[in-house]
Amino acid sequence: MTAMKLESYAAGQWIGPGPDARAIASAVTGEEVAIAGSALDFQAMLDHARFTGGPNLRAMTFHDRARMLKALAIHLGERKDRLYELSLHAGCTKADSWIDIDGGIGTLFVFASKGRRELPDAHVYVDGGIEQLSRNGTFLGQHILTPLQGAAVHINAFNFPVWGMLEKLAPTLLAGVPAIVKPATATSYVAEACFRMMVESGILPEGAVQFIAGGTGDLLDRLTPQDVVSFTGSAATALMLRSSPHILQNSIRFIAEQDSLNASILGPDAGPGTPEFDLFVKEVVREMTVKAGQKCTAIRRIIVPRAVEGDVIEALKAKLSRTVVGDPSAEGVRMGPLASLAQRRDVLEKVAVIGQEAECVHGDPDAFSVEGADAKKGAFVPPMLFRCPDPVGAASIHSTEAFGPVSTVMAYDALDEAVALANRGGGSLVMSLITHDPDVARDVARGAGAWHGRIYINDRDSMGESTGHGSPLPHLTHGGPGRAGGGEEMGGVRGVFHYMQRTSVQGSPNMLGAVAGTFVPGSKTFETDRHPFTKPFEELQLGETLHTKPRTVTLEDIEHFAHFTGDTFYAHMDEDAAAANPFFPGRVAHGYLLLSFAAGLFVEPSPGPVLANVGLDGLKFMKPVSPGDSIAVALTVKRKTRRTDTYGEVRWHVVLTNQDGETVAEYELHTMNAYAGAS
Structure with missing residues (x-):
């Protein structure tokens, strides 16, 4: 070409x-x-x-x-x-x-x-x-x-x-x-x-x-x-x-995502014959062979209970031996070459270093078959599996990353030893744990969390939907401490x-509202010229407020609500018990009764731009309401957000006050409001 x-x-x-x-x-x-x-x-x-x-x-x-x-x-x-x-x-x-x-x-x-x-x-x-x-x-x-x-x-x-x-x-x-x-x-x-x-x-x-x-x-x-x-x-x-x-x-800000000697731990409960054992073998083989092991998240150190070390090695060898290496365009090929001849040289140099502390139990770079290509011309290597007999005393296997299909098995006797071995990598992007024991998951996460950017735990319950040890997700942070660079990428917002740049801004409510583009409680408001629920999304203005007429809350209201809903909590139904409570002067109205009355005060019932109430945030009950008290509502446009071509979200600041002007409840209401001509 x-x-x-x-x-x-x-x-x-x-x-x-x-x-x-x-x-x-x-x-x-x-x-x-x-x-x-x-x-x-x-x-x-x-x-x-x-x-x-x-x-x-x-x-x-x-x-x-x-x-x-x-x-x-x-x-x-x-x-x-x-x-x-x-x-x-x-x-x-x-x-x-x-x-x-x-x-x-x-x-x-x-x-x-x-x-x-x-x-x-x-x-x-x-x-x-x-x-x-x-x-x-x-x-x-x-x-x-x-x-x-x-x-x-x-x-x-x-x-x-x-x-x-x-x-x-x-x-x-x-x-x-x-x-x-x-x-x-x-x-x-x-x-x-x-x-x-x-x-x-x-x-x-x-x-x-x-x-x-x-x-x-x-x-x-x-x-x-x-x-x-x-x-x-x-x-x-x-x-x-x-x-x-x-x-x-x-x-100058410098975000780094670099070398990572990621580890995978097989839990002491996950012996041969368990779904977790088979899952572990599958995960390791996949991480060794996908992208020919050229993944910053690939498993480099395989940490297993000493009692099953031989079983793990044999299971891995069996699967790796079925991995066809060759031209990725050829049918049946499961693993292609490394990205370049220079990368092949680097991997083989690192393999020689690892080989000083570990024995190769599978994969000979001088004797392997390549499907559909010339092994001497391309950057091909076979999957190479090593076993380290003394991982505690070793050094190279915890500090040398062969960026290819290379991984080392090491055995542990106790779980804290497994955690210590994983942490010996000096900081990684990801560590995985395959176990069905929640106690093992808890102890490993507590012991290893400080050294790993992500801990991937998998078992029979999650294996059907899990994304895999080596899959960074945009929703979560991709990065790690120490050797991994100390940086963070992705992680959602x-x-x-x-x-x-994070900046602290100080000033009056009006000033902060102008800077942030939102209504800040305490800033200036103005009375709406007509009910805001009759206005399409684009006509609503920040700070626009509806003040309702008051409504008296009676004892009959409280008892009816209690029997109708089944909420007969003593603070609403038993005068003596309520008075003995340090929070209440006697029987008081249900908080959710007040929310219902508030909606009744500010809602415009006719069809119009308001399409749906989709939730509320930050609900606080600040002062009890006794029988005979009255409540009124101030409903203020707090923030507007376009959502589709036909509607947007409006966030309302809602304040309930009593007859003395004291705030009894406060929350943020979310509605979806149509644009003009779309309702």
Whole structure:
């Protein structure tokens, strides 16, 4: 095939390979498939991101950006076949590519959905509740999050050219920060094809994304405290980059996801013949062979009870021996080659180190069969299983990661020893535990939690729906302490906040409401000109308030409610017992009776824009209501959020007061309201 000439995308222009471009070889055949390396003006790229991309993204609300991500996911999903074709050159089977390509697209969908559900249709995210800083509530504090005004530099690994790019782009763009993407050169032809689809879609605003096919030059030396570096790769490279004097002096955010000697523990209860034993063997084999073991989450250390060590080894060998290695396009092949010849050399070097402390019990890199390809030309290795006779006294197996289909079995005598062995990895992205004993799960989680970013526990109850040891999910944090880099990626909206600045804002309720785009209790309100339930979504204004007439609560009301609902709690029915309670002066109204009366006071019963009451938050009963007291309601528009083309969500601040003006209850009501002409 003719080698692809990969292009960088800088300041809105595609730029082809320069004179120093390097060749990229197929992992299967060793033939040249692409060339990459452009001469770029990195300052111009940063300026384009900061002064064009950033303002364009920040002009959009969180929901605008979420809809953008969804449109992008749909666009890529319609064109993914091309990415599957290119991934064959990287040694990926169809199953491998599904994790990378469909997994990446799925991550866009998840962030789009969470952005719409969990973030406001606004430009500012309110973080936490109001802090009252003065006696009368005229001076308050509030934390907010706003997008950084720089660029995110994404330095990605070779093993997942699509997912690795999209899982970083999703939270970055949702936060409102432009990105400069630098993929690993070995598989950059897949990343470039995916990136080109994004640009050609026209979905992203100008300057939102840029792409480097080649080296980063002096890019990192030009960053400011408003920029972020998100790195995935080796610990050595991460250390070199994050130790840069410029990075340190300017406190530039550096998110790292790096080496990880992940472990999997077989619980002492999960012996041969149990569903957990079979599950454990299946998980280990899958993690060794999917992507030829080139996963940052793959199982590197297999920790098993000493009594079943031999059984585990034999079961693993039996399954591994049926793993067909070869050209991923050939029928029946279960594991392709490593991503490059350089990666093969690195894996074999690490295997030699591991072999000093462990014996190889399966897989000889000098004698194995390859289906449909020439083993000498491609980057092929077999699955290699080791056994360490003394894992407590060993060192290399806890510090050396062979980034391929390589894993080591080690035995333990007591559960605390198993935990200690797992922790010897110095910090991992994920540790798994296969057990059906809740006590084992509790003890392992308590003992290992501090050293692992994720703990995956599986058994017969969850195995049918579990996603697997090695599957990071966009809903949860992907990262880990120590050797794993200490960073966090994804994690739902938590991942978005890595690209935003948390700021505490102080001022009056009016000022905080204006900053946050929401009604803050204590700020100015105005009486509605007609019942707010008769107004379509777009006509409602923040601070618009309905004050109802009062209603007297009688003893008959309380007794009727008690018998009608069955709630005959003594505080409502027994005067002496209620009076003996330190919270009540005597018999009092049910809290839920007050909520029902409140609804009766403020609801407009006629059909109109209000489509449904979908819930309430923050309900507080603050003062008891006795028979003969009266209650009135103040209903105030607190926040509005568009949801679909026909309706939006309205959040109402609801306050119930008694005849003395004292607050007796407070909560936030959620309704869905139609737009004009849609009700």
